[in-house]
Amino acid sequence: MSERDAQGATDIEGIMNLLPHRYPLLLIDRVLDFQPHEHLASIKNVTINEPFFVGHFPQKPVMPGVLILESLAQACGMLAFKSVQDTLTDNDVLYLVGIDKARFKRPVQPGDQLRHDVSVRRVTRGIWIFEARGSVDGELAAECEIRCTVRTV
Template identity: 40%
Template sequence: MEINMLGIKEIMEIIPHRAPFLLIDRIEELNPGISAVGYKAVSYGEPFFLGHFPQEPVMPGVLIVEALAQTGAVAILSLEENKGKTAYFAAINNVRFKKKVVPGDVLKLECEIIKSKGPLGVGRAFASVDGEPAVSAELTFMVQK
């Protein structure tokens, strides 16, 4: 069952993250347990820009990876059997940073669950800005209460 458009309120009903660490603004496509596509509008007001870097603000790559993981968490935790649970990182592999993400950019966040067995799963994740690749990664997660 594919679901279209989740706002911040619906996202917070699925994943436990809250400001300033909730890094998804909306989900535009959701196929529970299979995939999700979300967006993050990167604003100069983000707290991490105070120190990364004051003279040239760049979104930290690890936070882009986290935004991708949160997108994957929406996909996996939207399954009925996972409601109320949390998806934790188990591994991060094959991460590639290809483009700087700066204030004014809108990150498109895509995660497809490519393996799932019991509480463990793997997501193939891609972030892009205006169609240009920014980050790719393979994210392994464990779902727990």
């Protein structure tokens, strides 16, 4: 399978080429749509095999809110990195610098497909500010504002 198709989609290999995360913390399975410097849509297929379900919660598995936010932050990272990938070096890393206005609207459970829709609000002095929304079957699960910056390590 190729990294990209005509709509700007990216498969797992393309994601792993841009994000440093690996199992069990790689929380994006596919990029569905991408508009440089504007918008990215991606998905996380949530399965009962996720390691966090062992303890959260054994009798009623629910994806931890902090991991929903992390998956949204990774989608923001993909949007930023894909937007500027021609100028990146192997030593560039996107750091999360803040999450504001986080709200959770519904639980995310095994069998759900968590869709990430992230948009660039602005880039100021090297800080990318994103609006991020996660949904399941069209129903809002979480939303927040995410701030990130690219740094060379």
